[in-house]
Amino acid sequence: MTLDVIGFGALNLDRLFQVNQIACKDEEGYIENLTESCGGSAANTIIGLSRLGLDTGVIGKIGSDMEGKTLRNNLSNEDVNTDGIIKSGEGRSGTVHGYVDRKGHRALYVDPGVNDKIDIREINLEYALNTKLLHLTSFVGESIKAQESLLENIPDQVMVSLDPGMIYVTKGIKSLEKILYKTDILLINQMELDILLSPLKDLDVKINTILNYGIKMLVMKQGKKGCLVTDGSKTHLLDAYKVDCHDTTGAGDAFNSGFIYGILEGKNIKESAMIGNFVASCCVQELGATTGLPLKSAVDKIR
Numbered sequence: 001m002t003l004d005v006i007g008f009g010a011l012n013l014d015r016l017f018q019v020n021q022i023a024c025k026d027e028e029g030y031i032e033n034l035t036e037s038c039g040g041s042a043a044n045t046i047i048g049l050s051r052l053g054l055d056t057g058v059i060g061k062i063g064s065d066m067e068g069k070t071l072r073n074n075l076s077n078e079d080v081n082t083d084g085i086i087k088s089g090e091g092r093s094g095t096v097h098g099y100v101d102r103k104g105h106r107a108l109y110v111d112p113g114v115n116d117k118i119d120i121r122e123i124n125l126e127y128a129l130n131t132k133l134l135h136l137t138s139f140v141g142e143s144i145k146a147q148e149s150l151l152e153n154i155p156d157q158v159m160v161s162l163d164p165g166m167i168y169v170t171k172g173i174k175s176l177e178k179i180l181y182k183t184d185i186l187l188i189n190q191m192e193l194d195i196l197l198s199p200l201k202d203l204d205v206k207i208n209t210i211l212n213y214g215i216k217m218l219v220m221k222q223g224k225k226g227c228l229v230t231d232g233s234k235t236h237l238l239d240a241y242k243v244d245c246h247d248t249t250g251a252g253d254a255f256n257s258g259f260i261y262g263i264l265e266g267k268n269i270k271e272s273a274m275i276g277n278f279v280a281s282c283c284v285q286e287l288g289a290t291t292g293l294p295l296k297s298a299v300d301k302i303r
């Protein structure tokens, strides 16, 4: 079976502790509440695409622990194929521990766990390359090498999209070259693009520099302002939808779902970016990265 989209990135269980205070050195605080949710940028985008009716799968790594089970079950429940998930005999599944006090201040600790231990030899290439599009997001550590190796084997007809996030852009453009040369669609926010291409200042120069890597579509996400999308010959600036924003967690991942969906449905870059803005607007109206992600019927109504 050929899947429509496979996501390849870190899989994390997010634990958000509401605390009376964020304890500093030698201080003590207590936990008032705990909420758990499944995260990881690629997984969020893949869940969005599955809700939109596409056949989806994930490549990632989990430990043989409860967290790993929860991560896998969450994807299965969203109708995502999990055959590409590697289960490690040792090590912890990835977790993110967030502490939020009564004023909303946050402290975050990431435990990448086995996310950072993916070897290309563990990936079933037949599974990984039997897709219309491969969507890549970041890893903290060395698993970027497995992504690079996978791309060395990728057939021309498989499209590649990349959302590098802060983790990859801070590595610098040289470190990302191998991936960028294989990327068709770059989905990035404005600040990340500035960091990736610093010290360039002029937007046209930035766009040309990116397109010189062979990237066919560049989307620059601009938060509540919307986005810019270009293929080098046409550039569009699209306003975000005016909605009641409650939580922007996962807005960028939701945007990616909408944009990729549009492209795979044969829409042009402007139409696809509109769908991206729409899916992201559904996301920000609810709490959490995936709660508000819409179904195909809602998206097919937008004009």
Ligand SMILES: Nc1ncnc2c1ncn2[C@@H]1O[C@H](COP(=O)(O)OP(=O)(O)OP(=O)(O)O)[C@@H](O)[C@H]1O
Pocket: 188, 189, 190, 221, 222, 223, 224, 225, 226, 227, 240, 241, 242, 243, 245, 248, 249, 250, 251, 252, 253, 255, 276, 277, 278, 280, 281, 284
């Ligand atoms: N307040 C808002 N109202 C409506 N839409 C929004 C709002 N904030 C963000 N969006 C939508 O979400 C999209 C992605 O947001 P943003 O530019 O913050 O991406 P990002 O920084 O990659 O997000 P993330 O922090 O999830 O990685 C925007 O292009 C826009 O469509």
Ligand SMILES: [Mg+2]
Pocket: 163, 165, 189, 252, 253
């Ligand atoms: Mg982002």
